[in-house]
Amino acid sequence: MEKLAPQAIIDSFSKKLGDGFINGLVYEREIAVKKNKFRSLWIDVKKSAFHDAVEHICQLQEYPHLAIISSSDLGADVELIYHFTIYYGEHLQELSLGLRVKLPKNDLSIPTITDLIPGAIFTERETQEMMGVDVVGIPDTRRLFLPEDFPEGVYPWRKDEKGPPPDMLRVLPGREPK
Amino acid sequence: MTVEEKKKATYTIPVGPIHPALKEPIRLALTVDGEEIVDTDVFAGQVHRGIEWIGMNRNNAIQTIYLAERICGICNICHPFAYILAVEQAAGITPPPRADYIRAIIAEMERIHSHLLWAGVAAHEIGFDTIFYLAWRVREEIMDLIEYVTGNRITKAMFQIGGVRRDITEDQFPRIRQSLDYYKSIFDQLRRVFLEDKTIQMRTRNVGILKKEDALKLLTCGPSGRASGVPKDVRQDQPYAAYADFDVKAITPDILTGTVVGDVYDRIIVRLLEVKQSIEIIEQCLEKMPDGPILEQPKTAVLLKTLAKAEGEGVGRAEAPRGEVIHYVRLEAGRETLATWKVRAPTYVNLMSVPTILKGMQIADVPITFASLDPCMSCTNRTLVTDRGVGRKFVMDYEELHRLSVEKTKELSQ
Numbered sequence: 001m002e003k004l005a006p007q008a009i010i011d012s013f014s015k016k017l018g019d020g021f022i023n024g025l026v027y028e029r030e031i032a033v034k035k036n037k038f039r040s041l042w043i044d045v046k047k048s049a050f051h052d053a054v055e056h057i058c059q060l061q062e063y064p065h066l067a068i069i070s071s072s073d074l075g076a077d078v079e080l081i082y083h084f085t086i087y088y089g090e091h092l093q094e095l096s097l098g099l100r101v102k103l104p105k106n107d108l109s110i111p112t113i114t115d116l117i118p119g120a121i122f123t124e125r126e127t128q129e130m131m132g133v134d135v136v137g138i139p140d141t142r143r144l145f146l147p148e149d150f151p152e153g154v155y156p157w158r159k160d161e162k163g164p165p166p167d168m169l170r171v172l173p174g175r176e177p178k
Numbered sequence: 179m180t181v182e183e184k185k186k187a188t189y190t191i192p193v194g195p196i197h198p199a200l201k202e203p204i205r206l207a208l209t210v211d212g213e214e215i216v217d218t219d220v221f222a223g224q225v226h227r228g229i230e231w232i233g234m235n236r237n238n239a240i241q242t243i244y245l246a247e248r249i250c251g252i253c254n255i256c257h258p259f260a261y262i263l264a265v266e267q268a269a270g271i272t273p274p275p276r277a278d279y280i281r282a283i284i285a286e287m288e289r290i291h292s293h294l295l296w297a298g299v300a301a302h303e304i305g306f307d308t309i310f311y312l313a314w315r316v317r318e319e320i321m322d323l324i325e326y327v328t329g330n331r332i333t334k335a336m337f338q339i340g341g342v343r344r345d346i347t348e349d350q351f352p353r354i355r356q357s358l359d360y361y362k363s364i365f366d367q368l369r370r371v372f373l374e375d376k377t378i379q380m381r382t383r384n385v386g387i388l389k390k391e392d393a394l395k396l397l398t399c400g401p402s403g404r405a406s407g408v409p410k411d412v413r414q415d416q417p418y419a420a421y422a423d424f425d426v427k428a429i430t431p432d433i434l435t436g437t438v439v440g441d442v443y444d445r446i447i448v449r450l451l452e453v454k455q456s457i458e459i460i461e462q463c464l465e466k467m468p469d470g471p472i473l474e475q476p477k478t479a480v481l482l483k484t485l486a487k488a489e490g491e492g493v494g495r496a497e498a499p500r501g502e503v504i505h506y507v508r509l510e511a512g513r514e515t516l517a518t519w520k521v522r523a524p525t526y527v528n529l530m531s532v533p534t535i536l537k538g539m540q541i542a543d544v545p546i547t548f549a550s551l552d553p554c555m556s557c558t559n560r561t562l563v564t565d566r567g568v569g570r571k572f573v574m575d576y577e578e579l580h581r582l583s584v585e586k587t588k589e590l591s592q
Contacts, residue, residue, distance in 0.1 A: 029267065032278045033468055036422040040493060063394035065410065067495075067527075070506040070520035083493060083504060083522075085416070091425055094415030096493055119397035119530050123522075145223035156231055
């Protein structure tokens, strides 16, 4: 498969997703003595185009590596970033690709991508239990890290009222509770 | 045949939560048909300590470096390494080149000690304790060197955002070279012991096979992935720090044997060759180490202020001994703690391959097969959890499994 330059990748997303594409950004930084480039891409898409975007990544690279899904509570929205890496296997060729999608709090759901990347199952399970994002179509709905007796509807990564209530938190000896 | 169809003929053995191979907790539920493993289910979360939560709610960005260091006792370099790379990207800080080289040196020292530690554990798992003692004795040399350079054997507190906290000076080079020469002198002996020994070959060849396609689908990374022929190594693909100046190549077993099987034996080859590679990288770093400062901003109070004002996000990736560590950090202006912190340790993805590699194996092969991934539970789990679901009488404990494994070695040797 031909390797595209970072800007060409962004253009290909824009072409493929049309209205679903919001924004693309190339980040570059020089490192160490030889000043080789460390490059990463950030691509924002709408939720409706999200699954197509992942499909497009699978076309750029056979078996893209999904490192992790990170999620941030931004108040009104929850932001998920799917951290992919593509073009691995050769010196200095790899690109980190962060696929960003924002979900409004009144509709916290995202389609599963385990149909494209089977190894996404752990991080989808974790996002589900920790952030309260409903992953639609996930083949294994069980919790990953939280115990079975952990209360329903409490999500440790949330910063709103659905986060862990004060009585669940242990205050360090000698400190005041926040 | 699926597990459901065979339900009547099979029996489920829960293994753990005390880890069958390493002294760390995880629970495996093995579905067996006689001696053969049909399916495995992995229950993580036994040592989830909520470290990300602390980083997002209690500590400031500099305190979190030392928290990241405590995610794992063995990989206490790669976690702070990935973390500071992420913060530097988020805050727009560039470390001086000398710091990049020092970072790479200590990261490679960590790799040598971790791989030797693993080699000992793997030998112990098949009941070959002579090699276990040998590997761990040999490992002491690098531990002494780490202590000499950083002042501590573990939790070295070397990292600071925008540099490192301690310099490696010219007069320390001879002592470092002495240790590297020691490893070069015994490398051939290690290779013979681990790769030509009959007992090790019997227990590791064609055991726990992970095919390249499965490794790619299940996102397996690090030496376990490379042993299956996936040439993925962050130091090669997207080099960070001093690795960007060198041509590091991902090591796959076909370099030595010409073929890739993806079994436990291949995982030994990869780790062994990586020890040699690490020695070469440290030598290159010493040779080409640039002069200059080791910190971008030596005043901690000023740095803290910069970080509190910074707004942005960053991804830090580092190749740990077990595979790729990735940290995502988001900083918000006016907020002392991190807005978001997500940690991904290599075992997180490598655990997904456990059902595949255990399938068709015997129960006595579980310890060595599972250990061959070099799993690290503390890295993967981060909240305190007690498992109440496992009654004592169902649990096959470590001693029992280990006894089975040792018996198998004895049987094969007869």
